[in-house]
Each structure stands twice: as C-alpha cells, then as structure tokens.
Amino acid sequence: xxxxxxxxxxxxxxxxxxxxxxxxxxxxxxxxxxxxxxxxxxxxxxxxxxxxxxxxxxxxxxxxxxxxxxxxxxxxxxxxxxxxxxxxxxxxxxxxxxxxxxxxxxxxxxxxxxxxxxxxxxxxxxxxxxxxxxxxxxxxxxxxxxxxxxxxxxxxxxxxxxxxxxxxxxxxxxxxxxxxxxxxxxxxxxxxxxxxxxxxxxxxxxxxxxxxxxxxxxxxxxxxxxxxxxxxxxxxxxxxxxxxxxxxxxx
Amino acid sequence: xxxxxxxxxxxxxxxxxxxxxxxxxxxxxxxxxxxxxxxxxxxxxxxxxxxxxxxxxxxxxxxxxxxxxxxxxxxxxxxxxxxxxxxxxxxxxxxxxxxxxxxxxxxxxxxxxxxxxxxxxxxxxxxxxxxxxxxxxxxxxxxxxxxxxxxxxxxxxxxxxxxxxxxxxxxxxxxxxxxxxxxxxxxxxx
Numbered sequence: 001x002x003x004x005x006x007x008x009x010x011x012x013x014x015x016x017x018x019x020x021x022x023x024x025x026x027x028x029x030x031x032x033x034x035x036x037x038x039x040x041x042x043x044x045x046x047x048x049x050x051x052x053x054x055x056x057x058x059x060x061x062x063x064x065x066x067x068x069x070x071x072x073x074x075x076x077x078x079x080x081x082x083x084x085x086x087x088x089x090x091x092x093x094x095x096x097x098x099x100x101x102x103x104x105x106x107x108x109x110x111x112x113x114x115x116x117x118x119x120x121x122x123x124x125x126x127x128x129x130x131x132x133x134x135x136x137x138x139x140x141x142x143x144x145x146x147x148x149x150x151x152x153x154x155x156x157x158x159x160x161x162x163x164x165x166x167x168x169x170x171x172x173x174x175x176x177x178x179x180x181x182x183x184x185x186x187x188x189x190x191x192x193x194x195x196x197x198x199x200x201x202x203x204x205x206x207x208x209x210x211x212x213x214x215x216x217x218x219x220x221x222x223x224x225x226x227x228x229x230x231x232x233x234x235x236x237x238x239x240x241x242x243x244x245x246x247x248x249x250x251x
Numbered sequence: 252x253x254x255x256x257x258x259x260x261x262x263x264x265x266x267x268x269x270x271x272x273x274x275x276x277x278x279x280x281x282x283x284x285x286x287x288x289x290x291x292x293x294x295x296x297x298x299x300x301x302x303x304x305x306x307x308x309x310x311x312x313x314x315x316x317x318x319x320x321x322x323x324x325x326x327x328x329x330x331x332x333x334x335x336x337x338x339x340x341x342x343x344x345x346x347x348x349x350x351x352x353x354x355x356x357x358x359x360x361x362x363x364x365x366x367x368x369x370x371x372x373x374x375x376x377x378x379x380x381x382x383x384x385x386x387x388x389x390x391x392x393x394x395x396x397x398x399x400x401x402x403x404x405x406x407x408x409x410x411x412x413x414x415x416x417x418x419x420x421x422x423x424x425x426x427x428x429x430x431x432x433x434x435x436x437x438x439x440x441x
C-alpha cells in the first residue's frame with residue numbers, strides 16, 4: 001500500500017516523505033568519548049534514530065574460565081532499547097527474543113571485524129542502548145559500536161558500517177525510516193567493510209524477486225561507503241582535538 | 252598502508268606504529284603499578300591493573316611481615332588472607348611478563364606494599380609518561396604514586412614503614428591534609 005491517508009512514500013517528483021531523494025542518507029551526527037568510565041563510547045544520530053554505545057575491554061574473563069577458545073577474544077554484546085524509544089512504551093527493555101537476536105547479530109558482526117587474535121583469553125563487552133528508534137536500529141547500533149571501538153583503541157580490520165535499503169515502485173531507496181519500513185516494501189539490512197566491500201551481515205525482512213537484488217545491494221553498499229566517509233571524518237576530528245589538548249603534536 | 256586504530260603516528264627509523272588515544276595498560280618490566288586484589292588463589296593473588304589480563308602477585312614475591320627471609324611454607328599459604336584480601340590496594344613493580352601477556356608483580360622493596368588511607372584516581376594509561384621515579388612527595392602536603400597503569404594514588408605524607416608494607420596506618424587524617432588531597436584530585440581530573 002503505497003498511498004495512504006493522503007501522503008505517499010515516493011512522490012511524483014521522486015521525493016520521499018521527509019523530503020529526501022531515493023539515494024540520500026539521513027543526517028548523521030556523532031559524538032565520541034561521551035562516557036568517562038567506559039573504555040570507549042560513542043553516540044550517533046541517524047535522522048531520528050538515536051543510539052548510545054559503550055565498550056568495556058579488553059579485560060580478563062572473571063566469571064568463567066571454562067571458555068575453551070584460548071586464541072581469540074570473546075566478544076559479548078548486549079542490545080537494549082530504552083522504554084521510551086518506540087511509539088508505545090516498551091515493557092521489557094532487554095531480554096526479549098528480538099533483543100537477543102539483535103545481540104547475536106551484533107556479536108557476529110564484531111567478531112568478524114575486531115582483530116580477535118590479538119587478545120586471547122580476554123573479553124570485550126559492547127553495550128548498545130537505543131534511545132529513539134525510527135528505523136535502521138541495527139544499522140545505527142553497528143555504526144555507534146564501531147565508533148565506540150575506535151574510541152577504546154581496539155584494533156579493527158576495517159570500519160564496519162551498516163545501511164538499510166528498500167525497493168519502491170522499481171526505485172531503490174537507501175536508509176529507510178520506520179514508517180517506510182512498516183508501510184513500504186521489503187527492507188534489506190547490510191553490514192559491510194566499506195574499504196574492501198566485503199559483506200559482514202545481510203538480512204531481509206520480506207522476499208522480493210532475485211532480479212532486483214543486485215541493484216538494491218549496490219545501493220546499500222553505496223550507503224555503507226558514504227556512512228564510512230562520514231564516520232571517518234568524525235574520528236579524525238575527534239582524535240586531532242583530543243590529541244591537541246593533550247599536546248601530542250608538540251612531542 | 253592502513254592502521255587498525257585511530258591515534259598518533261610514531262615513527263622510529265623504519266618502524267611506523269600508531270599509538271591510540273586510549274588503551275588498556277600494556278606492562279613493561281620495571282613499571283610501578285597500583286592495583287586492586289581481585290582474588291586470593293593457592294600461592295598467589297590476582298590483581299586488577301587495568302590491563303587486558305589480570306596480573307599475578309606470587310606469594311614468593313612479597314615481603315613477609317617483620318622482614319624475615321625464609322621459605323614460604325604451608326602456614327604462609329593458609330595465612331595469605333591475613334596479608335592481602337580481595338579489595339585491598341597495593342603498589343608493586345612489574346617483575347616479569349608471562350608468555351600470554353599477563354604481568355608478574357613483586358613488592359620486594361619497602362616502598363611497595365599495601366596502601367593505607369588515601370584517594371585513588373583512574374586515568375588513561377597513555378597519559379602517564381615513563382620517568383625515573385613514580386613516588387613523589389609534594390610540597391602541598393601529600394604524597395603521590397603515579398602508577399604506569401593509569402591508577403594514581405594520593406595519600407597523606409607518612410614516615411618510612413619498616414614493617415615491610417603490610418600494616419595500614421589507620422589514624423584519623425587531619426582536615427588540612429584531606430583538603431590537600433581533594434585539591435590534587437580535582438586538579439588531576441580536570
């Protein structure tokens with residue numbers, strides 16, 4: 001149902017509900033190093049989706065020494081949505097099936113990105129909190145957690161950025177909002193290493209014809225690369241600010 | 252050439268490395284560290300030193316109270332809790348690094364040992380430079396231990412402890428000294 005209640009998800013001029021063109025990302029605002037006590041932390045706003053990420057580690061595994069894998073670091077992720085994040089107040093912020101599934105996806109994504117062989121017998125904890133959910137929750141979480149890992153000084157093989165894409169009336173859309181996801185077409189979520197173009201995680205909400213897959217995939221990958229440019233600029237700005245205040249360029 | 256962390260480039264002849272802004276503590280032999288006892292094990296204590304693995308303080312690496320030199324027997328093992336319990340803060344020096352990266356500490360000098368009254372501040376280890384001495388007595392009336400692992404201990408000035416560093420001086424600290432310690436803490440944290 002592409003026309004409802006007087007507004008359309010893709011107008012005749014080719015503009016979406018929020019005035020974006022089909023290949024335009026939402027506005028991204030980032031902040032690194034927001035928490036004092038976490039090893040690394042970051043805050044990201046993608047349009048109206050706001051996510052906070054905190055990274056603790058690498059630290060020793062205190063609770064159980066029964067983990068058999070002694071050559072890699074253990075990545076522990078927790079995805080939590082604030083009770084005020086969605087339109088209707090959420091009863092259970094974490095521990096429900098969807099949150100556990102998201103935590104697993106995040107864990108897989110970051111196990112593929114962090115250089116795990118550098119920290120055997122250690123553990124890295126990633127906590128992600130969604131403060132406002134307006135579509136692309138997983139993507140904002142991945143982007144925020146990437147920034148938090150960079151802030152914590154944990155070596156990564158590459159940035160990992162994530163982006164959603166959809167198909168509407170034959171036009172691929174990038175970075176869809178909650179309204180476009182619920183009332184529009186299928187949603188393809190993609191997490192990739194932008195420099196190499198390697199896909200880390202891909203998920204689709206509904207089915208669509210395989211002939212459309214390449215163009216939607218391209219659009220999503222392009223979105224990931226654009227997000228990488230934005231995040232990289234933010235990281236460099238943060239490092240040069242912090243480094244200047246410590247006085248590193250003087251040494 | 253791509254870096255895996257975000258930080259400042261350090262070039263030594265042909266070796267290029269990138270030092271990140273914040274890391275966990277990477278120990279070197281001879282560093283002075285301040286740590287907290289996490290666990291009491293069979294013949295050693297596990298110490299949290301803000302590094303990626305907990306450090307080990309072996310029973311054989313501490314001075315016995317009274318300063319005697321003898322072989323550690325079974326009674327010493329059983330009375331380990333009398334010396335250091337979980338939650339105690341100690342100052343120690345890195346003796347060795349195990350092959351998996353964890354540090355081996357020792358308190359074999361009178362200046363190291365259990366810490367008594369004072370204030371602990373945690374900063375990033377990359378902010379602490381390596382110098383000759385890490386124990387300082389400041390003119391404003393406090394003594395400071397700058398641990399290489401980012402733990403800074405501020406305490407009132409006391410005389411030399413001849414007991415081997417296991418007794419804690421628990422007399423009441425006068426208000427002027429408490430004020431000096433609080434001021435130093437605020438200066439460091441800002």
